[in-house]
Amino acid sequence: MPAHPDPWPAPTVREPVVATVPLPGSKSVTNRALLLAALADGPGTVLGALRSRDADLMAAALRELGATMEPAGETSADGVDWAITPGPVRGGARIDVGLAGTVMRFVPPMAALAGGEVFFDGDPHARKRPMGPILRALRALGAQVDGDALPFTIRGPVRGGEVTLDASASSQLVSGLLLCAPRFDKGLTVRHDGPPVPSAPHIRMTVEMLRAAGVRVDDTERDVWRVEPGPIAARELTVEPDLSNAAPFLAAALVTGGTVTIPGWPEHTTQPGDVLRDLLTRMGGEVRRTQGGLAVTGTGRVHGIDADLRDVGELTPAIAALAALADGPSTLRGIAHLRGHETDRLAALVTEITRLGGDAEETPDGITVRPRPLHGGLFHSYDDHRMATAGAVIGLAVPGVRVENIATTAKTLPRFPGMWAEMLEDGR
Numbered sequence: 001m002p003a004h005p006d007p008w009p010a011p012t013v014r015e016p017v018v019a020t021v022p023l024p025g026s027k028s029v030t031n032r033a034l035l036l037a038a039l040a041d042g043p044g045t046v047l048g049a050l051r052s053r054d055a056d057l058m059a060a061a062l063r064e065l066g067a068t069m070e071p072a073g074e075t076s077a078d079g080v081d082w083a084i085t086p087g088p089v090r091g092g093a094r095i096d097v098g099l100a101g102t103v104m105r106f107v108p109p110m111a112a113l114a115g116g117e118v119f120f121d122g123d124p125h126a127r128k129r130p131m132g133p134i135l136r137a138l139r140a141l142g143a144q145v146d147g148d149a150l151p152f153t154i155r156g157p158v159r160g161g162e163v164t165l166d167a168s169a170s171s172q173l174v175s176g177l178l179l180c181a182p183r184f185d186k187g188l189t190v191r192h193d194g195p196p197v198p199s200a201p202h203i204r205m206t207v208e209m210l211r212a213a214g215v216r217v218d219d220t221e222r223d224v225w226r227v228e229p230g231p232i233a234a235r236e237l238t239v240e241p242d243l244s245n246a247a248p249f250l251a252a253a254l255v256t257g258g259t260v261t262i263p264g265w266p267e268h269t270t271q272p273g274d275v276l277r278d279l280l281t282r283m284g285g286e287v288r289r290t291q292g293g294l295a296v297t298g299t300g301r302v303h304g305i306d307a308d309l310r311d312v313g314e315l316t317p318a319i320a321a322l323a324a325l326a327d328g329p330s331t332l333r334g335i336a337h338l339r340g341h342e343t344d345r346l347a348a349l350v351t352e353i354t355r356l357g358g359d360a361e362e363t364p365d366g367i368t369v370r371p372r373p374l375h376g377g378l379f380h381s382y383d384d385h386r387m388a389t390a391g392a393v394i395g396l397a398v399p400g401v402r403v404e405n406i407a408t409t410a411k412t413l414p415r416f417p418g419m420w421a422e423m424l425e426d427g428r
Helices: 027-038 053-064 101-111 124-128 132-140 172-183 200-212 244-256 272-282 310-324 336-340 345-355 385-397 406-411 416-426
Strands: 018-020 044-050 068-075 079-085 093-096 117-121 144-146 152-155 161-165 188-192 224-227 236-238 259-263 286-290 293-297 306-308 330-333 359-363 366-370 377-379 401-403
Touching (some): 027 044, 027 079, 027 101, 044 068, 053 068, 053 093, 053 406, 093 101, 101 117, 101 132, 101 152, 101 172, 132 144, 132 161, 132 172, 161 172, 172 224, 244 293, 244 310, 244 385, 244 416, 272 286, 272 310, 310 330, 310 345, 345 385, 385 401, 385 406
Parallel strands (some): 044 236, 093 117, 161 188
Antiparallel strands (some): 044 079, 188 224, 330 366, 359 366
16 A cells, blocks of 8 residues: 555654644534425424535535525534525535445435436545445335446435335445435335444434434334324524544543543434443443533553444544554454445554554454554555544554555544544643
């Protein structure tokens, strides 16, 4: 793999990091909220929406399909309040999905509401990501689909009804259908038939957001979701901080024996990233709620862990980085589906940890990491934002780590290098 011409020198620290790190809004909530607002029965607002490559790609796709989106208040480098006015879903659009799973899986069902053709394409690696199940489902529901992976073309209108698919590659395959289902004439019943769906909490997030918008959803039967046709209520929604993006910052507390606080951590949430509270406790941290936030304190020693991360695969790179610095072996299970993410994350993690002197290997459904002294070197990001932040975590304790293409963190954290520097500066 060619190195980025300007690798980022990951800072190494010798003192405990003590910092408060405000996080931008959740990508998962932002992109669901934007799409629901674009399909609603009137104008609405999404407050504190994330500004990142993934969120910007979603906003651009919704505009292409007929929605009007205007800033409704203060806009920062990583956050914006959107005023959204739905319009008739129109064909003739060209959608760039980039590497955004939410765009490539959520927007095609919306495009199937149009009477004209909508063309989809994305980054080169996006063409390798699983799309077949959702495209076959849209065909079964009445849409015309040319192609089984990116690039492809969709032409509606879709009728709705009942469909069975194998969503074992990604929960987004289910969420994408459910989000648009109220607008299908016959509503929709989705049945999953296959190995367990990974990241199932993200489907629960989708269901709860639909219900909050007045949509009737029945998920009482295992692996079956029924959505009744009807309006999606226009409303004002405030986006929570992205809890998955808290992982590298909270990991810094464990690595350095410091304390990192994330303000605004919700008391109740559908975000899978909330499981960090349990994972980091098991790895040696003290986790406590503070007034309006969550604080994690470390001892400077990280414990190995045996964890099933099927529901929280996005946390795997950060947990694997901690495992590479731990005082005992770790087994991370239930994450075979990560081979189909932005990159093959399992192979990438094993390769990069090993490159720095570590002892890691793939298993059929995950990885094992055994402690061994690490040394500096180039840590490849594979154009994967979570790989890049994993390199930053290792660099806290290992001098000389350089992360290739740190700019890829803009996918969900547009200011990551600056935020990382500010966290370390606060701790001095």
